[in-house]
Amino acid sequence: EEQLVESGGGLVQPGRSLRLSCAASEFTFDDYAIHWVRQAPGKGLEWVATISRKSDSIGYADSVRGRFTISRDNAKSSLYLQMNSLRGEDTALYYCAKDRADDGYYGLDVWGQGTTVIVSS
Amino acid sequence: QSVLTQPPSVSGAPGQRVTISCSGSSSNIGAGYDVHWYQQLPGTAPKLLIYGNNNRPSGVPDRFSGSKSGTSASLAITGLQAEDEADYYCQSYASGLSARVVFGGGTRLTVL
Numbered sequence: 001e002e003q004l005v006e007s008g009g010g011l012v013q014p015g016r017s018l019r020l021s022c023a024a025s026e027f028t029f030d031d032y033a034i035h036w037v038r039q040a041p042g043k044g045l046e047w048v049a050t051i052s053r054k055s056d057s058i059g060y061a062d063s064v065r066g067r068f069t070i071s072r073d074n075a076k077s078s079l080y081l082q083m084n085s086l087r088g089e090d091t092a093l094y095y096c097a098k099d100r101a102d103d104g105y106y107g108l109d110v111w112g113q114g115t116t117v118i119v120s121s
Numbered sequence: 122q123s124v125l126t127q128p129p130s131v132s133g134a135p136g137q138r139v140t141i142s143c144s145g146s147s148s149n150i151g152a153g154y155d156v157h158w159y160q161q162l163p164g165t166a167p168k169l170l171i172y173g174n175n176n177r178p179s180g181v182p183d184r185f186s187g188s189k190s191g192t193s194a195s196l197a198i199t200g201l202q203a204e205d206e207a208d209y210y211c212q213s214y215a216s217g218l219s220a221r222v223v224f225g226g227g228t229r230l231t232v233l
Binding site for chain 2: 045050059097113
């Protein structure tokens with residue numbers, strides 16, 4: 001079964017940094033685009049970032065552009081999200097999700113269980 | 122404020138048919154981008170329900186169907202069951218630097 005497992009969440013002070021990881025298994029990781037999507041407590045889904053299979057196309061939501069960096073290591077079947085200058089409004093459950101195709105336009109068909117980030121002093 | 126607009130809630134009795142609308146604009150759905158739908162059961166990760174406007178992944182019952190027209194899309198659920206009670210999200214894409222993937226605000230389906 002195709003699987004994604006996020007890690008790296010936790011409690012962090014405003015202004016500090018955190019790096020999330022997402023480990024993929026049971027599918028050919030470098031064939032697909034991957035996304036980060038977050039969900040604040042009691043709120044809806046918010047897209048954060050997308051990276052294409054070869055990392056040649058990357059997109060960010062306005063709310064995180066310039067602070068967050070998405071990257072991937074296809075040799076390790078892993079996705080990352082470097083989050084800098086964290087704010088209270090970044091508090092959320094962060095999901096990584098696999099796209100159905102290589103460039104990120106075909107629907108998110110595999111989701112991890114999420115990792116929680118809490119930004120608070 | 123989500124880019125795609127969904128009703129906050131809908132409800133229906135078991136066996137009934139309900140629809141959930143997703144309204145966009147000429148810069149997203151109306152630009153020709155596909156619409157996808159997700160179901161999120163309480164306390165779980167979202168699950169892809171409909172992709173490419175009207176296609177069901179393997180394992181999704183044919184009680185669920187999607188459609189798209191102009192700048193809007195809809196999800197229809199027939200033969201409503203108690204297990205369908207969940208949050209439903211539409212998703213599409215937007216051109217330009219400001220956004221790439223866009224979600225609707227979500228609709229809570231209550232089975233009466």
